[in-house]
Amino acid sequence: MGGNRVGDVVVVGGGTAGWMAAAALARALGGTTRVTVVESDAIGTVGVGEATIPPIRTFNAMLGIDEQDFIRNTQGTFKLGIQFVGWGAPADRYMHPFGAFGADIQGVKFHQAWRRMRDLGHADVFGAYNICETAALADRFGPGDPRLPFTRMTWAYHFDAALYARYLRAYAEGRGVVRREGRIVEVVQDAETGFIDAVRLEDGARVSGDLFVDCTGFRGLLIEQTLQAGFEDWSRWLPCDRAVAVPCAHGQGPLTPYTRATAERGGWRWRIPLQHRIGNGYVYCSHHLSDDEAAATLLAGLDGAALGDPRPLRFTAGRRRRAWVKNCVSLGLASGFLEPLESTSIHMIQAGITKLLALFPERGFEPREIDEYNRLTDMQTEQIRDFIILHYKANGRVGEPLWDACRAMEVPEALQRRMDLFRHRGRFFRHEDELFAESSWLAVLLGQGVTPQGHDPLADALPEPDLRAALEEVRGGIRRTVDAMPSQSDVIARFCAAPEAA
Structure with missing residues (x-):
């Protein structure tokens, strides 16, 4: 089996995607496979969004990166959610916070109990029952109360994407990754199989590999220009270009x-x-x-x-019809683009890397493994797409051509079914492997006025005084916990402020 092992991986393109891939491959493969990054200083990078979602912490932890060192070197800050302004009426605002809202009460979903109490005039706004929203709006950051599970903090980061790429480059090169500077002038394919054998640089050098990772951005030098993966256009739902x-x-x-x-x-x-x-x-x-x-x-x-x-x-919103073709896997903008409304750009790179490691090939490149990678990628990208479409479909900006058209458009059937089910009695179901949790969907649906006509009848079986007490316990516990937190500025100044020279 050793003779069939992938011996050389060539990452084409640097930037955030390229160096995330190189760092992860270097860490996971432990020197058993050579990793080379080919990039040109003459070709700029788009620099995907500077905002992330909580799974980035899992990626950094996999690499063994110290959080404070990472924040210090990327000019980073903490992120507890996204505030949406003007997505209902122009003056409206709501928060999509990380983490859960409250906790289920005797088997009844918290938002169903909240809905019943809200109708009776005995509940605060929904966000008052989320620790991250309450802390974010107070500009606070700190640990939750271990005695109160509903105060468990969940966070992500804002950081300079160029500095993150530089940070990961140092990490990767320290673990044996080789960087080759140069502009690619030719992609060399096997005449019989069509597999990529090598890329040829402007100076005549040839960089050969068994597996190629395309991180060349929108142009998709390998996956599209060479292997013609095809592109699925989603601009009918996401018209911003x-x-x-x-x-x-x-x-x-x-x-x-x-x-x-x-x-x-x-x-x-x-x-x-x-x-x-x-x-x-x-x-x-x-x-x-x-x-x-x-x-x-x-x-x-x-x-x-x-x-x-x-x-x-x-840009055009959409994805490659196949993210992995032959011996080439595309990551980042090379695999497709969804606007950064929910800060998913870097996560989609991370998700692609995670699936690549889980299905890391041998030189025979088993088609069933490639098909599974593409199936999982398609499914996750469509789920993220639908979540972003929801923001446009449920807007309340009447009298503006773009927003009127988005409100009237037909959306993917799965999204419409979810919206209709929620609108009836606030019921919501998700796939277990779906990126966005139920709490995220609740935040956006309720935040943009998709209001249930009723609530789950199981909530009526709970005594009203018990519900009022349970909601007040959550709200009060969150408020006391947040009041004891320092400001984010104080936390950064004390533990992870970037050096002045940066």
């Missing part, structure tokens, strides 16, 4: 532990606070907003002085 981004200096406010997504005419703006700057961007539909209008709106809404010129980006 452009973005403009610019960092700015911090203003006078606190270092908020959450991302903000603000709906605007023709699209939405993001705000991501890092230690050394705030990341800002405007995702929009070119049919409803010009490039100049988007840039002007973005610049007018900055917290502080712009730290550069607005950087444009064009």
Whole structure:
């Protein structure tokens, strides 16, 4: 069997995707397989979103990365959720926090008990029963109360994607990964099988491999231009096709532990606070907003002085029809694109790497394993797609062409079925391997006005005084726990502030 082992993996393209892949492969393969990263300083990277979701902690832990060192070297901050502004009526705002809302009560879903008490006028807003939302809105961060399970904190990060790639490069090279500088001018394929044998660089050098990982961004040099995987266009559901981004200096406010997504005419703006700057961007539909209008709106809404010129980006929402073809696996933007509304870009890289390690091939490249990788990738990407579509479908911005069209559009059948079921009695069911938990769906559905007409009749079987007491225990415990927390700024200053020179 040893002779059939993959001896050389070539990662084509650096950036966040390339160096995440190289670092994970170096860690998992333990030197038994050579890993080479081919990238060119002359080719820029898109630099996927600076905001993440909690599974990034699992990825860093797999690599054995110390959290404080990581935050310090990536100018990172903590993230407890995403605040959505203007997705209902223009003045509305709600939070999609991490972690659970309350705890089930005698087998009844917490949100069903909350709904019954809310109808009776005995419950606070839903977010008051989530520790991460309460802490985020108070600009606090710290440990929960171990005596109260509903105060367990869940977090992710904001960080500088370029610094993260640099950090992982040092990690990977320290474990034997070799970086080859150079622009690829030819992809060499086997004449009989069509498998990729090597890539040839501008200086004539040839880099051979058994397995190739395509991290070349939108162009998909290997997976699309060479292997013609095909692309599935999802712009009928996700019509935004452009973005403009610019960092700015911090203003006078606190270092908020959450991302903000603000709906605007023709699209939405993001705000991501890092230690050394705030990341800002405007995702929009070119049919409803010009490039100049988007840039002007973005610049007018900055917290502080712009730290550069607005950087444009064009894209089409969708995915490769096959993320793995022959001996090539695509990751990141090479495998597809979903706008960063729910901060899933880096997670999708991570998910691809995790599946690659779980199905790591031998040189024979078993088709059933490749098919399973593609099946799992398709399923997860569609689930994330539907969650993002929900934000557009359930918007309340009446009288604006983009938003009116999104509200009227037909959505994928699975999403429509979920919305209809929830609208009836607040019932919701998810696949066990689905990325977004029930709590995430509840936050967005309720936050954007998909209000159940009733509640689960099982909630009526519980005595009203018991429900009121249970809800107050959760709300009060969360409030007391958050009041005892330090601010995020204090935590960072004490434990993981980036050096001034950075």
